[in-house]
Amino acid sequence: MKLNDLLFKMPFVSSPAEDFEVEISSIETDSRKVKPGSLFICIKGHQTDGHLYVQEATQKGAAAIIAETEIESSVPVVYVKDSSRALAIIANTFYDYPTANFPLIGVTGTNGKTTVSYLLDSIYQNFGKNTGLIGTIQNKVGNSYRETSNTTPDALVLQRLFREMKDIGVDQVIMEVSSHALDLGRAYGCDFNTVIFTNLTQDHLDYHHDEVNYFLAKSLLFSQLGNSYHHGSKYAVINIDDKYGKNLQQMTAQPVVTYGINCSADVMADDIQLFANKTIFRLKTPVGTVKITSRLTGIFNVYNMLAATAAAILDHIPLEIIQDTLKVIPSIPGRFEAVDEGQSFGVIVDYAHTPNALQNVLETCRGLTTGRLYCVIGCGGDRDPSKRPLMAKEAVNLADYAIFTSDNPRTEDPAAIIEDMIQVFDDNVTNYESILDRKKAIEKAVFYAEEGDLILIAGKGHETYQEVSGKKYPFDDRIVAKNAILTKEI
Ligand SMILES: CC(=O)N[C@H]1[C@@H](OP(=O)(O)OP(=O)(O)OC[C@H]2O[C@@H](n3ccc(=O)[nH]c3=O)[C@H](O)[C@@H]2O)O[C@H](CO)[C@@H](O)[C@@H]1O[C@H](C)C(=O)N[C@@H](C)C(=O)N[C@H](CCC(=O)O)C(=O)O
Ligand SMILES: Nc1ncnc2c1ncn2[C@@H]1O[C@H](COP(=O)(O)OP(=O)(O)OP(=O)(O)O)[C@@H](O)[C@H]1O
Ligand SMILES: N[C@H](CCC[C@H](N)C(=O)O)C(=O)O
Ligand SMILES: [Mg+2]
Secondary structure, eight states: OBHHHHSTTSTTOBOOGGGGGOBOOEEESOGGGOOTTEEEEOOBOSSOBGGGGHHHHHHTTOOEEEESSOOOOSSOEEEOSOHHHHHHHHHHHHTTOTTTTSOEEEEESSSOHHHHHHHHHHHHHHTTOOEEEESSSOEEETTEEEOOSOSSOOHHHHHHHHHHHHHTTOOEEEEEOOHHHHHHTTTTTOOOSEEEEOOOOSOOHHHHSSHHHHHHHHHHHHHGGGOOSSOOOOEEEEETTSHHHHHHHHHOSSOEEEEESSSOOSEEEEEEEEOSSOEEEEEEETTEEEEEEESOOSHHHHHHHHHHHHHHHHTTOOHHHHHHHHHHOOOOTTSSEEOOSSOSSEEEEEOOOSHHHHHHHHHHHHTTOSSOEEEEEOOOTTSOTTHHHHHHHHHHHHSSEEEEOOSOOBTSOHHHHHHHHHTTOOTTOOSEEEOSSHHHHHHHHHHHOOTTOEEEEESOTTOOEEEETTEEEEOOHHHHHHHHHHHSOO
């Protein structure tokens, strides 16, 4: 493809005319992956800057460069204002707009994205669709499952995934769209059919700095919804019980379908009954009312089921398919996942890593036990430090006893993270202890637990590693809990 053909959607890019005729055979953002004929796009990162690798890229045969700042280069250079968004536009063009005329659902919000996307994946599969899934736990392309290091990958990875899905006949994609991704333009140019807003509570303030910026980032998914290569129907599904959801309803150009429990909404739940391993409620929709029995527990999962229902009925999926799917949905990895080795007390592993998520999941746990409720929790390093004391408060207020420990310290001192968590406590708060080593913290909770008690191990969920100083060490809460249970003195 000629460079000129790649840039036609980019306004006012500057370069001498003859440069535009150069032939481009691939797009790369990593100089180490450049091949002869590549277009190397310089991205300013958090650890380094792609502009520093132009010489390596040209030595490897890059045919042209996209850059934000002045560089020396022996091959044509096109300067742009925002190379991340330029990457998205160019990758879309290079892979021939894979999301155009391609059913794509995007889910955003502080919590619930993975859960809602898994629910939708199951519903659409039961409706006979060949689904693709992009999100925190894994990326699924037909029957191939791939590890991921992001909830929403960068635009190059994303458009390659979409192109591969389209080429193998995937006919429905569900994708988690994080606020980082929206702010960084990773999902720029994606042609969504339906976008879902679950909720907005505190998280990622290390990146967005305040809740308004955080909300504005999330709202990009809705303002972008109008960006369409084709004029298929487009809808916004919004949790109207959430205060930001109410704002979003006013800001969305496309038709809105609301869901909720407390406010009057298009899709609602009532007669809600919560049990240890199931939830029963009446699902009311514009296309009918049915009784739902689901293995998912917790009022927050009722919201997730309403969100998935609203998106599915927009695609004319029969309520019976939704009802049957919700009845048999397996637990989602690391989301309220029980560890049961036949022990006399309960152990739940969950991904809650924000104050609101921890509050939700602890309140759900409280309703499931008549014994003592233990909470093992830590906070991620290189993440929003302001949520640390808030999470610690939720733990000591809602559990009988909390054990504060490490999550993914990343480049931070794990002891300092725990200090951030407990700094707010005065001497009256005594129902907690701190154990730096997560394995020991889980073992201690198992040691304390007696018949009828319940242990919540929160923050890491499905994760199979612990990230410390740039390295990922094997660590899985579920395996550590299982081994602790099996070795506990009976
Ligand atoms: C902080 C952050 O967002 N980092 C993302 C970023 O990595 P980075 O900024 O460190 O990249 P870098 O290493 O500085 O490299 C900069 C550029 O130089 C290039 N380079 C580098 C070295 C070299 O030799 N040659 C070269 O060309 C790189 O290819 C890159 O283009 O770009 C990478 C590739 O796209 C991402 O995987 C990575 O996400 C990391 C893993 C991450 O943890 N991100 C978090 C903050 C994140 O994005 N989270 C959101 C929300 C999560 C949620 O709430 O669910 C998500 O969507 O994942
Ligand atoms: N609708 C919800 N409202 C509040 N908390 C929720 C909701 N759904 C799930 N949770 C809680 O938040 C945790 C994360 O849920 P989930 O993984 O679905 O969210 P997510 O938006 O994908 O998170 P992330 O942004 O980290 O990818 C769950 O383990 C549960 O504790
Ligand atoms: N256990 C993880 C959960 C958050 C991961 C993801 N939501 C992100 O922010 O990258 C941590 O806090 O380290
Ligand atoms: Mg997720």
